[in-house]
Amino acid sequence: MLREAPVIPWPSRDGSRVPFEVFTRADVFAREQEAIFRGPVWNYVALEAEIPQPNDFKTTFVGDTPIIVSRAEDGSLHAFLNRCAHRGATVQRQASGNARQHKCVYHQWCYNSQGDLVGVPYRRAVAGMGGYSADFAPKDHGLTKLRVASRKGVIFATFHPDTVALEEYLDEPLLAAIDRLFSRPIKVLGHMRQRVRGNWKLYSENTRDPYHAALLHGFHATFGLYRTNQRRVGGSDRARAHSTGATYGDDWRQAAQSGNIGQDKFVANYSLADPSLLEGRPDFNDGVTVSITSIFPCLVIQQIMNTLATRHIRPKAADEFELYWTYFGYEDDDEQMIACRLKQANLIGPAGLISMEDSEAIELIQRAIVRDGHENSFLEFGGLHADLGKDRVGEATIRAFWRYYAGLMGLSPAGGEA
Ligand code: FES
Ligand SMILES: [Fe+2]
Incomplete structure (x- = not known):
């Protein structure tokens, strides 16, 4: 559910007058995070050349949301929230690096290079205390994943299920511009x-x-x-x-x-x-x-x-x-x-x-x-x-x-x- 659109009276339909409040209002900024950066768009996140090896990663942002972009063991590209599924801490604090696992410093929940939860300390209790119930399923507690697509090594990600294919989103001649520079x-x-x-x-x-x-x-x-x-x-x-x-x-x-x-x-x-x-x-x-x-x-x-x-x-x-x-x-x-x-x-x-x-x-x-x-x-x-x-x-x-x-x-x- 999108939050309600802020009321901003635009004096014309043609874009020739832009009310200054679109540059200053916090509610407009919050709406942009949902309607634009998590909307039906492709957000640039990284270059493949920044994460060439298996388990290479880079931390970045989609809008103001922290993201990890990573190359998995099998070479595939992934992007997922850099926010622990336990209680919300930033998981990966380095700008970039190589890591088979991303471990949250707070209670050490551990995620693989695809964002799946692979380790939970004291999951089956310690000295009879703590732990999770038998139906706790790690697969339900991974890091939220974004859809990823790459054009000539330029990686884009989207939160939105309905974003059109990257090639359609970019279209000519933007594809040509990317293909030229990354030839x-x-x-x-x-x-x-x-x-x-x-x-x-x-x-x-x-x-x-x-x-x-x-x-x-x-x-x-x-x-x-x-x-x-x-x-x-x-x-x-x-x-x-x-x-x-x-x-x-x-x-x-x-x-x-x-x-x-x-x-x-x-x-x-x-x-x-x-x-x-x-x-x-x-x-x-x-x-x-x-x-x-x-x-x-x-x-x-x-x-x-x-x-x-x-x-x-x-x-x-x-x-x-x-x-x-x-x-x-x-x-x-x-x-x-x-x-x-x-x-x-x-x-x-x-x-x-x-x-x-x-x-x-x-x-x-x-x-x-x-x-x-x-x-x-x-x-x-x-x-x-x-x-x-x-x-x-x-x-x-x-x-x-x-x-x-x-x-x-x-x-x-x-x-x-x-
Ligand atoms: S907040 Fe990450 S393990 Fe607790
Ligand atoms: Fe300039």
Whole structure:
């Protein structure tokens, strides 16, 4: 049973006005856990390359629910609640590792790598005291399991029995975006985590909004990695996803200048003390050097030059989320390529040259909207009838996000567009 939908008066059906209270209210956050993160969606949880061996595991979250993702003895993938079926303690407290069994520290109930209960201390009493009755069945007390599916080593999980097959949920061209980035075996290079004191949906908006990149990020504007005058390559603007790509040529300085005339973030006389930061080798033969794909509700996959990463949005409260970055390269990378990827890792992450302003912008919003929840943000850039498929510079994809969100949440006006 879903809790009742919070009453939030949305002033329009098209997603062009978003009441600020969806970013601040605890009841909205609680409803999201049920209607979205435990709703008919696929939540990104891990990369297979993070748990390559039998009994490897990683702890993560679906919404704010703690989860263990694990590879069983037979190689199969599993996801289950990281919350003891006895009295609710966190079972696995490590971020990742290898364990045949996950033992709860409190009274030592023990679960295997599929989440089944396999050990209960004093089950048949100790010195005639305690114990469980003869009909106690361990199989009824395992950790709650989620359905799991993997596409090219990207693992998703869902609580909901009616979630459509992963391939149907992702659909083209998101499948193509995943298949492109994970076209050959990957090697995880590391992780970064950052707490942002803002609502998780502000980050969803941010990654569906390519046109802020040259306006907010001085590094982008000055060094031309991402410009509003770039040609869009591929992409998708469906309600539960957004994907966009662009190329970066040898003419970037000219292009940066012409694309940023009158833009105060562009500093013509800046150059890099170490130009090798932006010198890499193409990973793909399609010429695309920037590709950002956001998949509802909590995943962004990115290629920025040679920096490849997943970004996992982990909501913590109405006004706080964690951003969890997993950097990777390919198994066949030589040392030079790994060094290049690690150097370019400075572009993104909590202090990334082209991403540190995003969390700041989000916190600027969150701080300013604590009052006046019935007032709205304004999303009409590009026009209300902008073509979802063509306009890289616009807010149509964000409006589509909000219509889909409102539909899943049961808010009025109804959305539900897929
Ligand atoms: S709470 Fe886990 S064994 Fe008691
Ligand atoms: Fe940004």
